Amino acid sequence: MPDLQNLSITTxxxxxxxxxxxxLMELIRLVRAGAVGxxxxxxxxxxxxxxxxxxxxxxxxxEFLGMEPFEDATRFIVRKAK
Amino acid sequence: xxxxVSIVLFSGTVDKLMAGAILATGAAxxxxxxxxxxxxxxxMAFRKDDWKTNARISKDFEDHAPAMMHAMAEKKVPSWLxxxxxxxxxxxxxxVACGMTMDLFELKLGDLEPIVTDxxxxxxxxxxxxxxxxxxx
Numbered sequence: 001m002p003d004l005q006n007l008s009i010t011t012x013x014x015x016x017x018x019x020x021x022x023x024l025m026e027l028i029r030l031v032r033a034g035a036v037g038x039x040x041x042x043x044x045x046x047x048x049x050x051x052x053x054x055x056x057x058x059x060x061x062x063e064f065l066g067m068e069p070f071e072d073a074t075r076f077i078v079r080k081a082k
Numbered sequence: 083x084x085x086x087v088s089i090v091l092f093s094g095t096v097d098k099l100m101a102g103a104i105l106a107t108g109a110a111x112x113x114x115x116x117x118x119x120x121x122x123x124x125x126m127a128f129r130k131d132d133w134k135t136n137a138r139i140s141k142d143f144e145d146h147a148p149a150m151m152h153a154m155a156e157k158k159v160p161s162w163l164x165x166x167x168x169x170x171x172x173x174x175x176x177x178v179a180c181g182m183t184m185d186l187f188e189l190k191l192g193d194l195e196p197i198v199t200d201x202x203x204x205x206x207x208x209x210x211x212x213x214x215x216x217x218x219x
Contacts (some may be wrong), residue, residue, distance in 0.1 A: 025111070025172065
């Protein structure tokens with residue numbers, strides 16, 4: 001796993017007010033709007049995201065860089081690969 | 083493995099509409115082609131603007147209806163209709179209405195929310211299910 005502390009995040013979206021599957025939908029929007037190589041992050045309080053986001057990233061062919069606790073939520077970090 | 087998910091939406095209660103919308107969204111996110119066949123109360127729930135006043139929930143849990151509607155409003159949970167619109171933005175989600183129900187209640191396609199794109203027959207619906215999964219809600 002890459003060192004999350006030293007990653008430079010291109011765009012981050014705060015989806016903490018959003019419910020399943022909102023945070024995943026937010027990530028999909030970020031990935032679609034971003035450029036290849038962008039590092040994209042979503043903040044989520046939805047426990048389903050911990051399974052949903054890595055599963056979607058693998059299926060969609062992007063790179064899951066990791067997740068880390070952030071305040072009352074989890075930050076999910078993804079690199080757009082194609 | 084088939085890449086198709088078909089949902090028969092018979093119920094028009096908010097709890098089942100919500101479950102159906104979220105299941106459809108997840109399937110669309112995972113790259114599945116989703117087909118939703120509305121019949122009976124499912125069609126009635128998609129009449130234009132009906133969602134704004136629909137606060138019905140399943141009979142067996144109807145004592146929870148006010149609490150559920152209150153929690154959804156307070157937590158700003160997107161409506162089932164908004165969830166379906168999001169699903170259509172990220173994937174292939176087709177929503178059709180049962181012709182028989184349309185006849186029964188004298189409805190035209192224009193009477194329904196625009197995300198419903200066609201009126202279909204039950205045999206035609208099953209023919210497109212092929213070897214995919216079909217759910218009944």
